Amino acid sequence: MEQPPPTFQVKGAEIRKLRMQAGLSTDEMAKKALISRRYLNHLENGYRTRMRPGPYQRLRTALGLPADSTRLLGPPEDPPQER
Numbered sequence: 001m002e003q004p005p006p007t008f009q010v011k012g013a014e015i016r017k018l019r020m021q022a023g024l025s026t027d028e029m030a031k032k033a034l035i036s037r038r039y040l041n042h043l044e045n046g047y048r049t050r051m052r053p054g055p056y057q058r059l060r061t062a063l064g065l066p067a068d069s070t071r072l073l074g075p076p077e078d079p080p081q082e083r
Helices: 012-021 026-033 037-045 053-062
Strands: none
Touching: 012 037, 026 037, 026 053
């Protein structure tokens, strides 16, 4: 069985867009996703770009996205190149 990645790279602008379309404030969305308002603010503003699986799943659910949605995910990172 495949292990989930330790973190997910997310698109903060997409998180903000979906939150605003849902008509929710930062406080309301943070409470709904069981994360802090500050953490959500940092994600939306790009100060943080990675999320652990638990908070990511709760945020995705709070935004009404299905489990197989990749809408919040940023581009996959390339593995480090050896010199």
